[in-house]
Amino acid sequence: MNTIITANNLFKKYGDLTAVDGISFEIQEGECFGFLGPNGAGKTSTIKMIHCVSPVTAGTLMVDGLPAHINNRVLKKKTGVIPQEITLDIDLTARENLMVFSRFFDIPRRVARERVAELLKFVELEAKRDSKINELSTGMKRRLLIARALLNEPRIIIADEPTTGLDPQARHLIWQRLRQLKRQGATLILTTQYMEEAQQLCDRIVIMHQGKILKEGAPSRLIEEEIGREVAEIRIAADQDEALIAQLGQFACGHERAGDTLFFYCRDGQSLWRKLNELDLPNTVHRPATLEDVFLKLTGRSLIE
Amino acid sequence: MNLSYRIGHVFYRNLMSYKRFVVPTFIASLIQPLFYLITFGIGMGAYVGKLGGMPYLNFLVPGVLISSVMLSSSFECLYGTFIKMIHEKLYDSLIATPVSAEDAIAGDIGWGTFRGLVSGTLMMAVAMAMGVFPSSVPSLLLSFVLMIFVGVLFGSLAMIVTSFAPNFDFFSYYTELILTPMLFFSGVFFPLDNFPAWMKTFAQFLPLTHAVEISRAVFSGVYKTGLISNFLVILVLEIIAFSIGVRRMTKRLIK
Numbered sequence: 001m002n003t004i005i006t007a008n009n010l011f012k013k014y015g016d017l018t019a020v021d022g023i024s025f026e027i028q029e030g031e032c033f034g035f036l037g038p039n040g041a042g043k044t045s046t047i048k049m050i051h052c053v054s055p056v057t058a059g060t061l062m063v064d065g066l067p068a069h070i071n072n073r074v075l076k077k078k079t080g081v082i083p084q085e086i087t088l089d090i091d092l093t094a095r096e097n098l099m100v101f102s103r104f105f106d107i108p109r110r111v112a113r114e115r116v117a118e119l120l121k122f123v124e125l126e127a128k129r130d131s132k133i134n135e136l137s138t139g140m141k142r143r144l145l146i147a148r149a150l151l152n153e154p155r156i157i158i159a160d161e162p163t164t165g166l167d168p169q170a171r172h173l174i175w176q177r178l179r180q181l182k183r184q185g186a187t188l189i190l191t192t193q194y195m196e197e198a199q200q201l202c203d204r205i206v207i208m209h210q211g212k213i214l215k216e217g218a219p220s221r222l223i224e225e226e227i228g229r230e231v232a233e234i235r236i237a238a239d240q241d242e243a244l245i246a247q248l249g250q251f252a253c254g255h256e257r258a259g260d261t262l263f264f265y266c267r268d269g270q271s272l273w274r275k276l277n278e279l280d281l282p283n284t285v286h287r288p289a290t291l292e293d294v295f296l297k298l299t300g301r302s303l304i305e
Numbered sequence: 306m307n308l309s310y311r312i313g314h315v316f317y318r319n320l321m322s323y324k325r326f327v328v329p330t331f332i333a334s335l336i337q338p339l340f341y342l343i344t345f346g347i348g349m350g351a352y353v354g355k356l357g358g359m360p361y362l363n364f365l366v367p368g369v370l371i372s373s374v375m376l377s378s379s380f381e382c383l384y385g386t387f388i389k390m391i392h393e394k395l396y397d398s399l400i401a402t403p404v405s406a407e408d409a410i411a412g413d414i415g416w417g418t419f420r421g422l423v424s425g426t427l428m429m430a431v432a433m434a435m436g437v438f439p440s441s442v443p444s445l446l447l448s449f450v451l452m453i454f455v456g457v458l459f460g461s462l463a464m465i466v467t468s469f470a471p472n473f474d475f476f477s478y479y480t481e482l483i484l485t486p487m488l489f490f491s492g493v494f495f496p497l498d499n500f501p502a503w504m505k506t507f508a509q510f511l512p513l514t515h516a517v518e519i520s521r522a523v524f525s526g527v528y529k530t531g532l533i534s535n536f537l538v539i540l541v542l543e544i545i546a547f548s549i550g551v552r553r554m555t556k557r558l559i560k
Contacts, residue, residue: 014560049399052401053397053400053401053559054559054560055559070559071307072403073309075401076401076402076403078404080400081398081401083397083398085394085397087393087394087395087397087398087399088440089318089322089393089395090393091321091322091324091325091326092321095371096321097489099321100317100318100321101398102316103317103318104311104314104399104402104403104404105403118316148398176427208357
């Protein structure tokens with residue numbers, strides 16, 4: 001596989017605030033690469049530099065062999081952006097939105113007409129082609145944003161929290177479309193706060209926190225390495241910790257106290273679970289480890305605002 | 306400055322959205338100047354009688370016409386642009402395409418100019434209906450050229466204001482404290498001749514004064530050489546305002 005994006009010691013500063021603090025990563029052609037992190041981790045700043053709308057403060061960022069730069073129109077032609085905020089043109093209909101946008105990419109009108117019809121079909125919005133934007137539901141608006149991002153047949157598709165605020169049906173439809181695009185050979189770059197989304201879509205992820213990359217790897221491998229396979233959650237007062245850890249610690253590869261809950265992480269939970277049953281504690285949950293466990297372990301459980 | 310032919314794409318976008326608002330904007334851009342023409346021209350004209358050897362209405366038309374261009378292009382680049390920038394976040398998606406921030410802003414100034422031209426043309430039609438005509442067909446064509454220059458100038462000046470604006474209310478400072486007073490100090494409603502010397506000098510610093518001078522010549526057919534300097538003032542101011550406006554707005558859009 002070819003490397004399509006390389007960042008080396010990349011910085012983004014807004015005045016005194018350092019949003020991206022010297023990160024390095026590589027994205028391969030045709031993979032889905034995810035940036036995960038809490039609010040303010042620097043995900044959006046990073047991808048804005050990739051699609052050339054925000055200048056690089058320091059470091060190097062190469063996209064498809066070219067340096068990312070605010071005036072790099074060649075790169076902007078190759079990327080499709082699904083923004084976090086709904087930036088549709090509310091004065092225009094769904095179809096007009098796409099037609100006008102295709103003009104920005106110098107797509108000839110005849111080609112644009114065909115492509116717009118195809119894309120409206122792709123995102124299942126044919127019936128809404130002549131609707132005004134404020135007559136569409138949030139899910140429809142998001143789908144239209146996807147169609148808009150695909151007008152220029154981009155090789156690199158950047159999706160910034162593409163399913164925020166959507167109901168499960170709409171979310172699954174968007175995931176399916178994104179996977180379909182990946183199958184067609186596009187490189188997908190995703191930011192998300194939803195761990196399930198990252199697990200569903202991404203081949204590799206980085207977990208970002210306070211402008212730095214904490215971990216990088218395939219979601220399943222990160223879970224395995226950081227947490228294990230299974231998690232036992234015991235809702236119990238903190239003064240019981242010592243006794244419980246003495247009894248259960250030997251069966252687990254790690255434990256953590258957060259709020260009202262004591263977590264045990266383990267590779268094989270059978271013996272732990274047997275022991276837990278013997279103790280007959282109320283309020284216990286035994287479940288597979290998820291990316292969310294990794295995320296919370298790495299970025300901390302306190303609120304980030 | 307990273308400008309390209311894509312300015313036209315931005316103009317096209319505005320045109321597409323405009324078709325829904327044509328009627329209300331036609332009405333809006335006609336009402337205020339018409340109001341001036343009717344109240345001042347006919348109402349006050351009855352008392353004033355003749356001014357500079359012509360009926361007051363004839364005195365009033367050239368200034369009111371060019372002021373309507375000023376107001377339309379200004380409002381478009383104040384409120385119109387602000388809505389697109391802050392509320393609709395249109396520029397955010399624009400600059401992710403090969404359209405640069407500079408293209409987007411210049412496209413909007415071009416659009417403001419077009420809106421000014423539309424207002425001016427409507428006023429011209431109204432003036433003609435009231436029996437006030439430019440001195441000749443070339444003069445009429447010249448008035449359109451003037452409208453374009455005035456549109457770019459005030460569109461650009463408005464863009465500078467927009468680049469600073471934290472919210473809508475901020476625009477009142479500009480419209481109430483600068484644009485509206487300018488109407489009274491630029492010789493739109495009465496000649497500057499009777500002003501004290503310092504006020505005459507002050508008026509020379511107002512771009513509208515120079516535009517009104519040229520507009521008067523369009524209707525009177527009396528072209529003095531001084532008009533060249535009026536034109537040069539507009540041109541120079543326009544170049545400065547345009548480059549500052551585009552730069553400042555680009556800075557606001559790209560972070």
